[in-house]
Amino acid sequence: MMDGSASKTRPNSHRAIDELRDLIFSGELAAGSDHLETELAERLHMSRTPIREALLALEGQGLVEMRPRKGARILALSPQDMGEIYEILTALESVAARNAAMASYGDDDLTGLARAIDNMDTALEANDLRAWAQADDDFHTELVRLGGNSRIMSVVSMMADQVRRARAMTLFMREKPHQSNHDHRQVMEAIRKGQPEVAYKIHHAHRTQARRTLLGLLDKHQLRSI
Known part of the structure; x- marks a missing residue:
């Protein structure tokens, strides 16, 4: 477990990845739903830059799809x-x-x-x-x-x-x-x-x-x- 100082120095993009994954896994970000970077940034109390970096990482993991002008879509699996x-x-x-x-x-x-x-x-x-x-x-x-x-x-x-x-x-x-x-x-x-x-x-x-x-x-x- 990280101590307080380690948590503070951890890049925001890494924290954004973890928090977005938790929201996806819990169903709070439901499969098929679309979310703008500005919305997610406000929700996680972060700037848009780490949110964008996190979404690109999650896209590579098959969890989201980046859509021009529509933000990120949470992907479902059949x-x-x-x-x-x-x-x-x-x-x-x-x-x-x-x-x-x-x-x-x-x-x-x-x-x-x-x-x-x-x-x-x-x-x-x-x-x-x-x-x-x-x-x-x-x-x-x-x-x-x-x-x-x-x-x-x-x-x-x-x-x-x-x-x-x-x-x-x-x-x-x-x-x-x-x-x-x-x-x-x-x-x-x-x-x-x-x-x-x-x-x-x-x-x-x-x-x-x-x-x-x-x-x-x-x-x-x-x-x-x-």
Whole structure:
């Protein structure tokens, strides 16, 4: 966590990115809505320059579309979009799991994965699905990092926000994700034991099921991600 002095020196454009992302993820800036730079600058109590820089960064992340004379439009994601994104994530993260299992990691190297899984278990026991979602993000981020492929890290990072948006809308519609915790623990054990094909197979099946669940909820409730 940043102290007060660090927060004060942080560039306004970085703060604008974080605050706009929070507004998009919470639905306060709804999918399909248009917002002028002047409106957003007033809302965040900033000048237009950091707002413009933040919007350009968010456009690169697929969250907004800059429209001449109309400002920024908050983009929605269709089930087809999510299906394509999950297809890519499933392939790349599974390769990362296999690579990690080939890297001869010791227990000390896997503390990040173990901590994320423990936090997922604790969150479910407390019925705190938002905390579970954060711990789940932490697991996938650490898994990809352990895979050691910088290009996979870059592509997965670029798509992570879209996945979080769709999951935020369906988080409380699904059954409690106990199976997800179990799958993650099995992947970690395969990495620890140096079993690359087992790690690949388990994670591929896990992501495939996650995709099926998410798309089913989006279709059933005729939702578009926020």
